[in-house]
Amino acid sequence: MKGGGARVSTGCFAERFHHHVDLTAAERSALLRLEEQRRTYRRGTVIRREGEVAEELFIVRSGWCFSCMIMADGGRQIMRLHLGGDLIGASALAFRRSPVTLVALTDVVLCPFGADAIGTLLVEHPRLAGLIFALGQVEHVTLTDRLASLGRTSARARVAALLLDITHRLRVTGQADEDGFVLPLTQEEIGDVTGLTAVHVNRMLRALAEAGLIRREGGRLRLIDEAKLTALASYENRYAAMVADWLPDARS
Amino acid sequence: MKGGGARVSTGCFAERFHHHVDLTAAERSALLRLEEQRRTYRRGTVIRREGEVAEELFIVRSGWCFSCMIMADGGRQIMRLHLGGDLIGASALAFRRSPVTLVALTDVVLCPFGADAIGTLLVEHPRLAGLIFALGQVEHVTLTDRLASLGRTSARARVAALLLDITHRLRVTGQADEDGFVLPLTQEEIGDVTGLTAVHVNRMLRALAEAGLIRREGGRLRLIDEAKLTALASYENRYAAMVADWLPDARS
């Protein structure tokens, strides 16, 4: 039930690529090399602070973390939740200093590697580099979805969209079933993702529950009427729709 | 004064890379090949509609356009303004259908090319592919900045941030001087970028003008007190800070 660690024999990053191409042995081992190192962080730890020099990228092996920005008035905006298999810190490919703060939401295991590993990949496994690029585009589009969510939808819709997003991402790795899932976010953190206050998040969650769209039992959260939630949030599941048929052949 | 077309002998996309690496002749011509085709659109034209099959990417050669999403209630969120030298439609690398609508804001000239051109670039000029990836990261970070802006800052701050962002981007290509620049956006469009209503944008612009931070003279807009604006918006100029020292060597 802990999740994330079940089928990792291939490496949890490689797992992503599976669905899109048949990896060659060389590609597979190149990806596994990215996950060779491990680093563990306790729940609540600040992994990296905004403005720090940061030359490493990470693959999330297990657990959740998030990247955020601290605002001038002390507020916080959570940019993205990072779940198992996610690549984080790619901004190191363009900036010396981290634009965001990285925080462990649960106990988390990260696999760090240097930016130059991406350079190597680019030369030796252009197809993999292309796939990573394509995955980056998926993230880009989900970010624009969130922009629309924050800019143009109501508080209920934003909360609903977040819950749907988490659900779909967990399903990819089989961590969410019909019984729902454990949400390791406080209402304040949900607010920091959605641009709301903790108080208002509370009200929206209750409204969704009263409307019979979700159910909350202990730490577990369950989506009852996903169709209505999806409509309410105008949510689009981008993770399912990815295709990358433009990729070059694997290097022989 | 029309802008964008001045120093294009190298190609306006290649122009971007100049600052970061010395391009080899082969690289330069590979980039120029991306700009071989031209397509012109009239101000106001919808170039591409959300949900349409879209296999092409574009480089903006001159003029402005924007990508947006139309919301269920008829509202609109502008995801990004695209200026000369920008690469747009990269989502075609991950999705068959366009997640956004693309609209010409002024008369605009675009250079279309297929996604497979990126595949070729990846194999033949990995360093260029890496640079494009790094530029993508810059965009990614500016998007997160906007997310923080929409989620956690006031209306004035959002408007100020937009004006600063446009200014910095225009300066890269020398289209904004101390006299300011021509803003081809209606207040409604500014609202659609910042997640506000046209009416409120109007009030915020006036407030900024009355506070002596900006000046509006005809269609021209001029930033008077950039320091105060920057503080007010907690704006960070990401375009200046990019470095990419992890790139592999150019293929010989």
Next chain:
DNA sequence: CGTCGAGTTGACATAATTCAAGTAAGGTGG
């Protein structure tokens, strides 16, 4: 000269925040 789109301005409505006070739950030390 009339129409149309954009900008401006005021009065009013409302969604979301703030403040404040409480309850429930979990962890810790005695």
Next chain:
DNA sequence: CCACCTTACTTGAATTATGTCAACTCGACG
């Protein structure tokens, strides 16, 4: 095992930023 503390969650009332509606001006354009 209990008493205490802390952290998260709830809930209501007052406040505020932003949206809505509506009227009017202005300049461009045919």
